[in-house]
Amino acid sequence: MGATVPLQVTVNGEAHASEVPARMLLVHYLRDELGLTGTHVGCDTSNCGACTCLVNGESAKTCTVLAVQCDGAEITTIEGMAGADGTLHPLQEGFWAEHGLQCGYCTPGMIMAAADLLARRTGDGPITEDEVRHGLEGNLCRCTGYENIVKAVQAAAEATRSVAA
Amino acid sequence: MTTIDVPPTKHVGQSLRRKEDPRLITGRATYVDDLALPGMLHASVVRSPEAHAKILSIDASRALARPGVKAVFTGEDMSDLAAPLPMAWAPPGVEVKTPERWPVARGRVVHVGDAVALVIADDKYTAADAVNEVDVEYEPLPVVVDVEAALKDEVIVHESLGTNKAHHWTMGGGGDIEEALANSEVVVERRIVNHRTAGGAMETRGVIAEFRGGQLTVWSSTQVPHLLRLFYAVQMGISEDKVRVIAPEVGGGFGSKLQITAEETMCAWASRKLGRPVKWIETRSENMAVSHHGRDQVDYVRMGATRDGKITAFHANIIQDLGAYFGLLTPMIPELGAFVMTGCYAIPVVQTDITGVITNKFFTDAIRGAGRPEMTHMLEVTIEQLAQELGMDPIEIRRKNFIKADQFPYETPYGITYDSGNYEAALDRALEIVDMDSFRAEQAALREKGILRGVGFSTYTEICGLAPSRAVGPSGFGLGIGLYESALVRVHPTGSVTVFTGASPHGQGHETGFAQIVADRLGTDPSVVEVIHGDTATGPMGLGTYGSRSLAIGGVAAAHAAEKIAEKCRAIVAHNLEANVADVEVVNGKFSLRGDPESGMTLAEVAGCAYIDATKMPDGMEMGLDQTLIYDPSNFVFPFGTHVCVVDVDRETGKVDVVRWVAVDDCGPAVNPMLIDGQVHGGVVHGIGQAIFEQVVYDERGQLVTGTFVDYALPTAADVPSFETDRTETKSPSNSLGVKGIGEAGTIAATPAIVNAVIDALRHEGISYIDMPLTPLRVWQALEEARGRGDGPRDTEQGRALPEQGEGSAGSGPTIPEGGAA
Numbered sequence: 001m002g003a004t005v006p007l008q009v010t011v012n013g014e015a016h017a018s019e020v021p022a023r024m025l026l027v028h029y030l031r032d033e034l035g036l037t038g039t040h041v042g043c044d045t046s047n048c049g050a051c052t053c054l055v056n057g058e059s060a061k062t063c064t065v066l067a068v069q070c071d072g073a074e075i076t077t078i079e080g081m082a083g084a085d086g087t088l089h090p091l092q093e094g095f096w097a098e099h100g101l102q103c104g105y106c107t108p109g110m111i112m113a114a115a116d117l118l119a120r121r122t123g124d125g126p127i128t129e130d131e132v133r134h135g136l137e138g139n140l141c142r143c144t145g146y147e148n149i150v151k152a153v154q155a156a157a158e159a160t161r162s163v164a165a
Numbered sequence: 166m167t168t169i170d171v172p173p174t175k176h177v178g179q180s181l182r183r184k185e186d187p188r189l190i191t192g193r194a195t196y197v198d199d200l201a202l203p204g205m206l207h208a209s210v211v212r213s214p215e216a217h218a219k220i221l222s223i224d225a226s227r228a229l230a231r232p233g234v235k236a237v238f239t240g241e242d243m244s245d246l247a248a249p250l251p252m253a254w255a256p257p258g259v260e261v262k263t264p265e266r267w268p269v270a271r272g273r274v275v276h277v278g279d280a281v282a283l284v285i286a287d288d289k290y291t292a293a294d295a296v297n298e299v300d301v302e303y304e305p306l307p308v309v310v311d312v313e314a315a316l317k318d319e320v321i322v323h324e325s326l327g328t329n330k331a332h333h334w335t336m337g338g339g340g341d342i343e344e345a346l347a348n349s350e351v352v353v354e355r356r357i358v359n360h361r362t363a364g365g366a367m368e369t370r371g372v373i374a375e376f377r378g379g380q381l382t383v384w385s386s387t388q389v390p391h392l393l394r395l396f397y398a399v400q401m402g403i404s405e406d407k408v409r410v411i412a413p414e415v416g417g418g419f420g421s422k423l424q425i426t427a428e429e430t431m432c433a434w435a436s437r438k439l440g441r442p443v444k445w446i447e448t449r450s451e452n453m454a455v456s457h458h459g460r461d462q463v464d465y466v467r468m469g470a471t472r473d474g475k476i477t478a479f480h481a482n483i484i485q486d487l488g489a490y491f492g493l494l495t496p497m498i499p500e501l502g503a504f505v506m507t508g509c510y511a512i513p514v515v516q517t518d519i520t521g522v523i524t525n526k527f528f529t530d531a532i533r534g535a536g537r538p539e540m541t542h543m544l545e546v547t548i549e550q551l552a553q554e555l556g557m558d559p560i561e562i563r564r565k566n567f568i569k570a571d572q573f574p575y576e577t578p579y580g581i582t583y584d585s586g587n588y589e590a591a592l593d594r595a596l597e598i599v600d601m602d603s604f605r606a607e608q609a610a611l612r613e614k615g616i617l618r619g620v621g622f623s624t625y626t627e628i629c630g631l632a633p634s635r636a637v638g639p640s641g642f643g644l645g646i647g648l649y650e651s652a653l654v655r656v657h658p659t660g661s662v663t664v665f666t667g668a669s670p671h672g673q674g675h676e677t678g679f680a681q682i683v684a685d686r687l688g689t690d691p692s693v694v695e696v697i698h699g700d701t702a703t704g705p706m707g708l709g710t711y712g713s714r715s716l717a718i719g720g721v722a723a724a725h726a727a728e729k730i731a732e733k734c735r736a737i738v739a740h741n742l743e744a745n746v747a748d749v750e751v752v753n754g755k756f757s758l759r760g761d762p763e764s765g766m767t768l769a770e771v772a773g774c775a776y777i778d779a780t781k782m783p784d785g786m787e788m789g790l791d792q793t794l795i796y797d798p799s800n801f802v803f804p805f806g807t808h809v810c811v812v813d814v815d816r817e818t819g820k821v822d823v824v825r826w827v828a829v830d831d832c833g834p835a836v837n838p839m840l841i842d843g844q845v846h847g848g849v850v851h852g853i854g855q856a857i858f859e860q861v862v863y864d865e866r867g868q869l870v871t872g873t874f875v876d877y878a879l880p881t882a883a884d885v886p887s888f889e890t891d892r893t894e895t896k897s898p899s900n901s902l903g904v905k906g907i908g909e910a911g912t913i914a915a916t917p918a919i920v921n922a923v924i925d926a927l928r929h930e931g932i933s934y935i936d937m938p939l940t941p942l943r944v945w946q947a948l949e950e951a952r953g954r955g956d957g958p959r960d961t962e963q964g965r966a967l968p969e970q971g972e973g974s975a976g977s978g979p980t981i982p983e984g985g986a987a
Contacts, residue, residue, distance in 0.1 A: 032201075037192070037195070047874035099842075137882055149882065
């Protein structure tokens, strides 16, 4: 695996200090070193977004990021989305309620990309279908035809808005 | 057909939230790549960069010198395999020339990506590094890529077969096709290319094999764990009881995992050889190159009719591109489509001719719809052409030829009996939603503004619920096995329930739908009914999930098994309450006496008798509540419906936007309407993908041009509209639930609706047909040709010389590869 480099990251609120090969991909670090297998590899070319996580609050396709590039970073994976007591994140709730998943393989990445989309939003009106569709065009799904994913994200946005209001 | 007294439903028909989802939305599901075993080694495959070549030498010394590399195996090393990879179709009376397919090539490669050696290392990075250090010397041989060029046998892919023509299959019905066409007042003809596509499951294939103590355990991302176990036993020369196959969470299949794959066998063989577990996870590039493709056929169709629009005859001559080897069902795919060649229409005389042709490409096999999308496409674009030829409304011509609701069960000229249908009802409902009068007004107004809008229809029926074993098995259609399905329903002593199904889902929602069915029959709640699938060690032989079969076969098996347990429960309750068995019914989650819902026993109380207190059991009754059942259907099921697509075509760029989609499907009574809608959405987008975005392309040297998702365009959320779905419900008499299937319907219906819509938008420009994919380039080329510029879109892009960089994108026509006369 070649020379190793020290790496310190905080993942889902937990600090990790590791020695990792310089060429190790972030997704492999998360999956193979930390056992966070909820983040998936779908295409290796950053087209499908199955590997999407939040790195310092912004969505990143972790199959094309080296782990060592994230030294000092705060990373959130799908495993960090629900509350400590198991309460689902509004996006997780939305995907479940709206049947926004079938095989589930793209789902963690889809949820993480949607989290970034909702966090970036500046307007305070209801999020439109068009905003969601364009906001998620970096994430592929072969099962759902996207329709219920769009509804799931809209439902989550609405739930968050009504809590905030 | 036995009719079973179905209890009043409570959970069936409800859009219950999926039981599968909590683990999937929290990242707690376990796909193959999420598993690791102690001592596990990692495999990576050396693959041929040549489409056709002799292997002169393989030198693994550099790879073996790399620290961490454990072994490099060639095809010759694996010569102790007891059997090649299977092809499971032997139609009586038809010779299918089948090339032997071994997991790793032996002396010769016949497509790009053909496995040449297997590298085993301590970790996946090392294995991938070492693949590049296996030095293989090839002697390139002439290549044939285009299917119609291959038919000329100028370049032969498998010398041992002596020809590229693998088989010819013909089926006719209702009379002589040539005579019927000659006697028709009008005949329309068309050459249709149904191009090659990829399955595109978001999870690639993957396998872990562990041979330990004489027992082989395999985790594989498969749709067919039981078939895999059977073929492992045959290939490895071991007893089937020593093999366990587990399909863990499977990240989509779409047919691409209905396969017995080379890599599955490689890992098992290597694990036996090395005494360690071996894992292989497919890269996306491998997935594009060596997970089977779908479609890929050239169709010559002729349709005869009377002047007033009654179809008199339909003939399809199909040239099927098989690729270089056969997968499990490769040559059979168009034949499955042939069974619904007449679609929704009463066509008196039909004939299908299918010629299977071997080329230097990866093999094709079942991808969502498998033969039926191709056949539906042919029929629905040709009927549209006929309407144009006759100056008829395309809706009216369909209506005029529909099999009428009172004609079911309806026997087609091929001797297939359509179970039930009401095609006009589905069409009428779709027309109510679309409102064609206002659409035509809107279309005209938009055209004034330069926006080219069009509408296209597809009225389909399909054959699914695979399948009655006598009809499809060795003495019937020629499949190597019957397609029954199993269920084992087990009530536990505390009253909770486990259902084992031989169906093997990968996103469909069986854990929810089957739980709804079983819960209603046992008077319990779906939350305490766990559905277990995909593990050959837990339930009886099963056939897996494909062909929209799970509910109509596996779900019915589960229903019947639960009904048998319910019968036993009723006897136990009657015994304890001193009542007649006939007076015990399942009401409100309880086995109660008729007319007295307060009376009776819960399932948990009945289970207490059956497992704990023998004195509460009727004399002579066996203890326990446990029922295994194999259900073999009496007929196929035939879902149907009408899909309507509205598109806008950009006049300058040729870009097609789908702006509206109306789908009215009929798959019988709904078990869970939410799951049905989900299947329709995904199925239609799969069809939109083929029609507009997706194409697997090989160049004239057999090089795969579309080797990643950078080059192969799957539709994104921004590329597709929301769907207006509705249903009619026509029960199937084929099974006691009356259900049909919905997994493939959207894909089967979609492509002709899109092509017909694009033509509707462009007809006034002088365009009457464009083959898929309707990419901006191809539509623009058609527009240019109509304006007197250029030669129009190519018929097929397979095997053409790709332009050098900077040469522009127009290119030349299909090219016979160099050395073609060898």
